Amino acid sequence: MITYPIFHNQAELAVTAPSSGVPQPMHYLLHQSIQKMKEKGYHVQTGETAWTQENAKSASAKKRADELNKMLSDPSIQLIFPPWGGELLLEVIELIDYEKILPKWILGYSDISLLLFVITVKTGIATAHGTNLIDLRGTSTDDVTAKWEETLLTKKGERIDQYSSIHYQKSWMHDNPSPEVFHLTEKTEWKAVDDKKELTMKGRMLGGCIDVIRHVIGTPYGDIRQFQNHYLQGESILWYFENCEMNTVDLRRTFIQMKLAGWFKNASGIVFGRSSANETVDGYSIADFYKDLKEDVQLPIIYDIDCGHVPPQMTFVNGARAEITLQNGEAKLSQAFL
Template sequence: MSGIPFPLEQRFKRQCPCYNMEKERVIVVSTIYPSALTLNSTFAITAPSSGVPAPLHYKIHKAKSQLEMLCAHVIIGETVWTQQAARSSSAETRANELMAYLTDPAIDAIMPPWGGELLVQVLPKLDWDKISKSKPTWLIGYSDSSTLLCSYTLQTNIASAHATNFFDLNMEALDGTTKQWHKILSAPSRNHVVQHSSPMYQSSWDALFELENPVGFDLDSNTEWKSTTSEAVSFTGRLIGGCLNTLTTIAGTKYAPIKKWRESFEEDTIVYLEWLDWCTAETYRNLWHLKEHGWFEGASGLLFGRPSRSEPSEDYDDVQMIHEFAEEIGLPIIFDADIGHMPPQFTMINGSLATASFKDGKGTLTYLE
């Protein structure tokens, strides 16, 4: 969709036997979509989490050149070029640069160079009221960037795009799954746009970082989606999610009002998550944390990406944990999907209505608006 769909306010009756019309009034709204990307679009690159160390600056220049083939202007912020103490710069500097881009009507999309560790420091320093009243802007990225994306959508109802990072664009021959991000965000309407599971994925970043100028991801393993059901499964809902490592930090805070956001829609949700560098027990604890904060209430199903550098806790592994967690919450889970730190990955639009489907080791994500 292009433009901004106007909010629709009405009452509706939820399909629930405990519904009480005298007590409940729900405002039904439409997700606000930034305008479709075009060849005249302007991108701003800023580092609200980690910046890029000097030895890798040449890759930022390459990524800029690659992106300029798809748009009119690419602006590189000052925060991109610095990195110290696990962040690009002070929280104030990062917030100020991000705010300048988010409230500039000339900016159509914002991409961090990559993720990091401390984006959460920026959230309290943003003027969220001003952001919500500004022109909707595409926020694009993953990893710690999903902390910003998810909070942006939950607080403003503006769609955001969990997809490849700007840094990855330095590679000249990206695979078909990764390259879909621009096609999807350029579409006047995404209704019936389908993403298919990739044929191969990258199991480790080690080989890629040994190369000075790789042309694409090191796709060395066969992709196989899985499910907690014994047969084909599909479920429909509004997408919300990101990196579990960072989203668990904002769950239960004012920066992630998921209950208020969820209740503004008639549809169910699909919560998608991915994680890295955790043992199985730690992953479970963080999923439990989200459950206790209501993240899976009103969901039709969950979609998990491939865990990166995950280790079992004694004889307790991720597969067992995921199956048990599906029973615990009473929802189907599709896992090992193309999401997150083991590329390639789908473009997941927070706030958008979609259907996730699984059958025989393969999967699709179909947008419905």
């Protein structure tokens, strides 16, 4: 069975950087984000790694793991909230003491999604793929992003519904800050590969940023069969992915490897976030990739969803029993904590 952490309105939040920390010239962003959490009534403690960055990581793998392990085993902490993603979280996963992890939420995306994925697969503890801490520094938060809080407050046995955004952000404009941090200007439209206007998928949520999750295929940290048998009692997986930097042929190679590793043998569907990557290679487009993948796995596929590096994004709970309903470009995500 999946274990769902408990969260409340005056919870203890811990900020650590198991991937990239915040360099000194950008400390003001972290201060702003922490202050917003305190204004909401949360108590915040901050680890040393959140404030440092050198050689593409916040600190050595051992220092990052030691700080993370301390927070993972601390019963007073209800949420671990990294400032943002990064590049080298993979260095840390073999140093985590999985047997000592106490149920608590971990929230983030990008490189952090690897941590979320591995912890849920290894322990059966639900984790939350959604906003990072830095993106909550604004004076207000858009409705889709803001659902992170209500999602984490959902109790075991309850359900949380989320709805697709109306508009999304095409590009970052850091030199032109907005009250909501994001500049939501482009019309959102979720699409099905076969052009179906209505489609429903059901299954247990699992996924994240494909750039980093692919590196645990075939390792003890990506044993999907064991996870399904032990924690899901054989229920099917509803996969969600988002692409940060991979081109189309790299995606193609990766998903063939996932198929060969058996990741899609008991799956109900795949959804993909919007991406500013997906670069065409020698005529091979992202549309070609989606079409080929659908033929390979014989599963329904939806793309351009609210997930990942092209915000805003919903909060996807790894392990939750979910239903995604698509109707004429708009969608509803319902997740039950069962």
